[in-house]
Amino acid sequence: MNSKLFLFGLLVVLFVKCQPSQTEPLTPVLPIPDERQLDWQGMEFYAFAHFNMNTFTNMEWGMGDEDPALFNPTDFDPKQWAKVCKEAGMKGIIITAKHHDGFCLWPTATTEHSVKNAAWKDGNGDIIKEVAEAFRAEGLKFGVYLSPWDRNNPEYGTPKYVEIFRAQLRELLTNYGEIFEVWFDGANGGSGYYGGANEERRVDKKNYYDWPGTIEIIRELQPKAVIFGDAGPDVRWVGNEHGFAYPTTWSNLLRDSIYGGMPEYSKKYSSGQENGTHWVPAESDVSIRPGWYYHPYEDHKVKSLPELLDIYYNSIGRNSALLLNFPVDRTGQIHENDVTQLMKLVDKLKEDFSQKISLNSGDLSASSENGQYAVENLLSSEMGSFWSPASGEVSASVTIDFDGARTFNRFLVQENISLGQRVKSFELEVQNEKGEWQSIAKETTIGYKRILRLPDTKATAVKFTIHDAKDSPVISHLAFYDAPKLLLPPVVDRDKNGTVKLNVVEEGVQVYYSLNGKDPVQSGQVYTQALEVMHPTKLKAVTKDPISGKFSEVVEVNLQLAKKNWTVVDGGENSGNLIDEDPTTNYISDQNLATIDLGENQEVSGFTYYPMQNRYLSGLIKEFEFYTSLDGKSWKKATAGEFGNIANSPIEQRIEFDARAARYIQLKAKSTTDAEPASFAEIGVILTQ
Numbered sequence: 001m002n003s004k005l006f007l008f009g010l011l012v013v014l015f016v017k018c019q020p021s022q023t024e025p026l027t028p029v030l031p032i033p034d035e036r037q038l039d040w041q042g043m044e045f046y047a048f049a050h051f052n053m054n055t056f057t058n059m060e061w062g063m064g065d066e067d068p069a070l071f072n073p074t075d076f077d078p079k080q081w082a083k084v085c086k087e088a089g090m091k092g093i094i095i096t097a098k099h100h101d102g103f104c105l106w107p108t109a110t111t112e113h114s115v116k117n118a119a120w121k122d123g124n125g126d127i128i129k130e131v132a133e134a135f136r137a138e139g140l141k142f143g144v145y146l147s148p149w150d151r152n153n154p155e156y157g158t159p160k161y162v163e164i165f166r167a168q169l170r171e172l173l174t175n176y177g178e179i180f181e182v183w184f185d186g187a188n189g190g191s192g193y194y195g196g197a198n199e200e201r202r203v204d205k206k207n208y209y210d211w212p213g214t215i216e217i218i219r220e221l222q223p224k225a226v227i228f229g230d231a232g233p234d235v236r237w238v239g240n241e242h243g244f245a246y247p248t249t250w251s252n253l254l255r256d257s258i259y260g261g262m263p264e265y266s267k268k269y270s271s272g273q274e275n276g277t278h279w280v281p282a283e284s285d286v287s288i289r290p291g292w293y294y295h296p297y298e299d300h301k302v303k304s305l306p307e308l309l310d311i312y313y314n315s316i317g318r319n320s321a322l323l324l325n326f327p328v329d330r331t332g333q334i335h336e337n338d339v340t341q342l343m344k345l346v347d348k349l350k351e352d353f354s355q356k357i358s359l360n361s362g363d364l365s366a367s368s369e370n371g372q373y374a375v376e377n378l379l380s381s382e383m384g385s386f387w388s389p390a391s392g393e394v395s396a397s398v399t400i401d402f403d404g405a406r407t408f409n410r411f412l413v414q415e416n417i418s419l420g421q422r423v424k425s426f427e428l429e430v431q432n433e434k435g436e437w438q439s440i441a442k443e444t445t446i447g448y449k450r451i452l453r454l455p456d457t458k459a460t461a462v463k464f465t466i467h468d469a470k471d472s473p474v475i476s477h478l479a480f481y482d483a484p485k486l487l488l489p490p491v492v493d494r495d496k497n498g499t500v501k502l503n504v505v506e507e508g509v510q511v512y513y514s515l516n517g518k519d520p521v522q523s524g525q526v527y528t529q530a531l532e533v534m535h536p537t538k539l540k541a542v543t544k545d546p547i548s549g550k551f552s553e554v555v556e557v558n559l560q561l562a563k564k565n566w567t568v569v570d571g572g573e574n575s576g577n578l579i580d581e582d583p584t585t586n587y588i589s590d591q592n593l594a595t596i597d598l599g600e601n602q603e604v605s606g607f608t609y610y611p612m613q614n615r616y617l618s619g620l621i622k623e624f625e626f627y628t629s630l631d632g633k634s635w636k637k638a639t640a641g642e643f644g645n646i647a648n649s650p651i652e653q654r655i656e657f658d659a660r661a662a663r664y665i666q667l668k669a670k671s672t673t674d675a676e677p678a679s680f681a682e683i684g685v686i687l688t689q
């Protein structure tokens with residue numbers, strides 16, 4: 001080629017390359033969030049506090065006839081709540097200013113059923129004011145839950161009550177500074193006290209409250225607040241109380257088809273709709289304990305770390321916000337067990353997102369780009385900086401070159417939702433060291449944030465493909481992390497036959513154990529299959545991450561005599577539940593009695609009683625007598641007494657006595673906590689060793 005011509009050609013190529021490619025302006029895909037919804041979405045994680053009359057009456061739904069004097073926290077400290085939330089990275093709190101029982105946590109002019117008549121501070125206190133101030137002092141936001149249903153108010157069900165409800169709302173939205181969210185429950189109408197009428201009152205959920213009129217009041221008094229309800233208008237219920245959004249979660253909602261408390265909401269509407277007409281994103285609400293309110297008997301039932309991690313990844317990781325509830329206790333503080341579990345979650349999440357695969361702009365290439373919406377914009381987590389393929393292309397891909405082999409198990413991706421939620425389906429493929437490609441995930445929606453938990457994946461490159469979208473996708477961020485294994489000790493599971501399984505919560509780890517009281521790592525025994533343990537034995541076990549070489553804490557369990565040869569004497573229906581080694585199944589005895597044949601003589605020096613573990617408890621044994629026998633006919637009393645705090649703390653009870661030979665044992669309930677027939681989840685014996 002002539003050298004002049006070559007130079008000319010080169011210049012033309014350079015000129016074309018250096019020209020910024022044309023950026024086609026993007027038109028939003030409707031619906032889109034407004035500013036208050038965008039601000040709210042950025043909060044991601046905030047607290048719920050259920051603290052009200054029910055805290056002091058041990059109820060979940062009070063009837064409305066409670067004496068206001070009963071409200072009396074002994075050491076109310078909202079600064080403790082705010083400190084805990086701040087430390088956990090939560091951005092605010094929503095408090096139950098009034099629950100269904102109608103008791104108001106502020107000195108309202110609308111009813112006498114409020115803190116004005118509480119024993120607390122001789123009726124001069126204001127919980128709402130103190131909580132709002134404590135949270136603002138920490139730079140956190142404040143919101144209110146105001147139950148539309150009011151089982152105390154005599155006017156409930158009449159137009160007058162709607163005025164009272166609105167007056168309450170006005171007080172809350174006028175006197176306590178900026179409110180970020182107003183929360184309306186779907187539970188509406190039913191039996192109640194209603195000023196002494198004690199009757200059933202049903203309302204027309206769709207029309208009774210005249211919601212448009214109420215929404216107008218909120219917009220006027222707190223224009224920045226989002227309004228929560230099944231039908232929004234700004235934020236919607238996720239449709240369950242487990243804290244889980246759905247793998248397909250649209251922020252678009254067919255809002256006009258929905259009203260608060262409609263029975264078919266959860267099934268039909270709660271995951272949002274691709275063709276939804278309004279922007280109404282999902283909020284996942286869940287309590288850190290089984291109940292929303294504090295019950296001392298749930299102190300041992302605070303959610304475990306694996307449960308809390310599932311909640312995080314299934315809510316924030318699925319295009320939803322997470323509203324995590326603390327049942328504030330009777331002192332007026334978040335219980336220490338709840339704080340401990342919360343901080344375990346927070347620490348583990350920090351760990352999960354601490355090892356990010358570092359990427360440079362040169363590592364990214366896209367199948368197409370729309371001008372300045374270039375692929376390198378994906379590196380910044382700013383929503384306004386995003387990648388979009390050529391205008392109108394609904395399918396496109398980004399290849400990420402890792403510069404050598406890297407391992408990851410988390411993938412995070414975000415859409416620029418200010419232009420509407422667009423992606424309908426996407427896929428992740430990885431390239432191994434031999435250059436082969438393999439698909440590892442096929443998913444649907446992304447939305448504000450999507451996080452995939454994946455198996456440990458070693459790859460030299462990843463291809464992120466959007467297969468379908470409502471219009472050209474607008475992806476604002478993507479990232480890969482290598483989360484360390486969740487190193488929890490194995491869960492020891494033993495059945496009636498003495499078969500012991502050591503279950504792990506995360507795949508890919510090893511378990512070491514010992515049956516002789518020695519350190520399980522030094523014992524060198526690796527768990528590969530179920531063990532048979534018939535006699536009293538001390539089991540120790542530990543989990544090891546083979547990649548990092550790290551160990552979990554050691555779990556130690558004193559296994560008692562296996563129940564293989566046991567039978568229940570004169571038991572009747574469900575009596576097998578007594579000795580099935582499963583504390584979630586129960587036996588109820590009208591005779592308040594359980595008699596067991598141990599199959600052969602044993603040197604017995606004690607017994608264990610596992611009370612019922614149901615959500616609602618009945619027949620827990622309070623006072624007991626325990627007998628033994630060699631022939632099942634003549635019985636000797638071994639011990640008697642009471643399970644002191646069993647109503648408040650229904651954990652396994654352990655009673656020891658002087659050793660004696662016995663073939664038969666008998667536990668007699670002299671009284672139960674609620675005068676109902678005695679219930680038994682499990683009985684065990686302690687043998688002399």
Ligand code: FUL
Nearest residue numbers: 060061185186187285292
């Ligand atoms: C439910 C209520 O009935 C519960 O008591 C609780 O307040 C929960 C957050 O919402 O619908």
